[in-house]
Structure formats: C-alpha cells, structure tokens
Amino acid sequence: MDNTQHFDSFLRPHSQQESHIEKSQRPRRMVGFTLIELLVVIAIIAVLISLLLPAVQQAREAARRTQCKNNLKQYGLGWHNYHDVYNCFPIGSTGKYSGAPWLGWQVRILPVMDQGPLYNQINFSAADARASFMSNGTTPLMSAGAPYLKCPSDDGPDAMLSNQGSNTPDLGGAAAAVFPGGVSVRTTSYDASIGSAPLDSGNSVCNLYNVNSLYVIANPSFLTSPPPDDNNSVSQITFGDQLNMDPSLGVGNRIGARCGIRDITDGTTNVIMVGEFLVACNFENGWMEANGGGNFHHSTVVPINQYDSCPWSRSPKAPAVCQHDFSQWGITWGYRSRHAGGAQFLMCDGSVRFISENINILTYQYLGGRADGNVVGEF
16 A cells, blocks of 8 residues: 555545534424414414314204204104094193193193103192102102103203292192102293284283284284283183184194194194294293193294393393293293294194294284184295
8 A cells, every 4th residue: 555545544534524523513404394384274274163163063053953853743743643543633731721630732642752651650630740750759750751852952951940930930739839849840842833812911011012913903902902801801812711712823722622633724734733942931831731831822923033031132122121031921922943044833734844034924923823714825
C-alpha cells in the first residue's frame, strides 16, 4: 500500500463521521398536522355533524310517528271488533261518568286488544273499580297499562301521582279513600271525539273557540245566553252528556251513549273516532277513568296543535288567565301532538289520517260531526 492509499483509508471514516454529525444537527421535518390544518379538519367534522343530526332526528321522529300510527290502527281494530260483538262502539261509562264503576271505553276494549288477563282482574261490580288491585294484591290496576297507550312522540310522563294538587289526577270516590296518599296512574295519549261540541270553561273568557262549534253556528244564542246550569243542561250540550246525542256531536260521550255505524250517516271515512293529545297539556285521570283524558272529552272546536294549556307554550293565543290551567276546558280539550304540522287521527272506517294543523276550521268541524249532513272536501 502506498502512502496515498493509506492516507485515503485514514480519512474516509473520519469524513463519514463528520457527515453523520452534520445530518444529526440538521432540523428534522416533523410529520403531522399544523394548527391550521387541525382547525380545518375540526370545522369540517362540525359541519358534517350539523348536517347529520337533523337527519338522525327526523329518522327517529319518523319511527315514532309510525309507531303512533300503529297504536291508532290497533284502536281501530279494537273498536270494530267491539262493534261486531255489541253492535255499537265502546261506551264511555254506564250512565254516569262519576259513579260506579268509573271506567271508560279504554277498559271495555281490553279483551279485543289482547289484554284479556288485565280485563279479567277488574271488578266491575265494585262501587269503584279503579280501586281494584291486580292478582298479586299489591299493584293497583290504575298503575297497570297496555303497550299501545302512549304515543312515543308524547314526552309527557307515562305515569302521574294522583291527588297532588292542580293539574294532577284528581281521584274521588272509593279510590281516594283506598289511596289517601295518591297512587301512580298510567297515562294515555289517545282520546275519543265528542265532535264539534262547544266547551265550558271555568272562566267564560276561555271559551273563545266555541264560535267554531256546529252547535253554536246553529244556535248562536248559546254564546250570550247559555241555558241555566241545572240538571246538567250545559254539559248536555258541551260534553254531550245525554243518551240521545245531538247529531253534530261525535261517536260517543262520557255517560255511555251508544253509537253504531248506523248512526254515522256522514260516512265512516269522514268522521273522527280517536285522536292524539299531549299528557302534559291535559287533565289526566288515567287511561281507565271515565271522567278524564282518555275517554270521551276532546272536541274539534279547538284548533289542532293549539298549545295554550301546555306548560312550555311560548306563543299563547288565549288570554293569560286561560293558559297552563287544565280546568279551562275550552282550551284544554283540543287535539294536539308533538308531530310537526299536525296530529294523527283514527277515522271511523279504521283508517289513520294525519290532519294538518292548518286545516280549514269548518272542515275540521265537519270531520267531528257524525251526522251533520255537511259535505267534507279534501283535507
């Protein structure tokens, strides 16, 4: 080996070492997102979520609305099966809404709604069947229920404790004595129609929707000179508390008037049978009760989705004294739902229709009256 080769071999490792040192001292290029890139990604994700959430909520509401419609279809089958047996639709009570056995139509259709075991535990001969217990001896019948009672979109309570003051179930009779501290009462979202009947509030200024009533249109003096409130003269008109109902009224009443398909001369496709309401906005005595939401109380005189009686109403139309007070029947007993734009109704032919809250108010009255003779157009 000559001197030149020896020198090169001596220098080569040293040069490689210097090169390695230089590379290690160079600033390394970091792999990842810059702050701006990260903010852009977050913004894009936020936009996607904001677009996705309404779609998810709409899909959920569509599912709830479908279930609500199926509940009403079940009621339709129950009503018509009952009619096949008794030649009339289910009655609201047996002659008096606040007396034995204190039970409404929802109880009477239990056997034809696959709820025979629950029905068989009711003592209809008792002075107050609401005070009955299930066979276990501890669960009150009023605390029991059926899967079709509530609309999934109705965010009101599934049960309420009775006798806790205003706007809670107010049980009288033997039930009040059996349950002095109150009892958990199962609620419902569905009530049968009393038709285009005027309503009688505790405060007359709350009767502002009675002008829509077919009865009032035919008898305008009712607004200024109602009959004296003796022998239930007013309630015979307002709630149809008579066994022979005015033809402008609906498919039954809370005292037990019998109505069959033969009595629906306007056509079963054109008359409302049952509609939905919101538990949080109505006087609720439980689904079994003859005198409360869930029997025969709702009238078509109150526009659909009128929310003045609801505790969360933000755009009330009625006077302040009428708002959030369930005892003002002229406001309370209107059909309403959480479905956007309207509510669902079971018609007397068993079909279920979604009726817009913007329906012509006179057309809505025609749908309430079972034999008023008026022609119903498109709705």
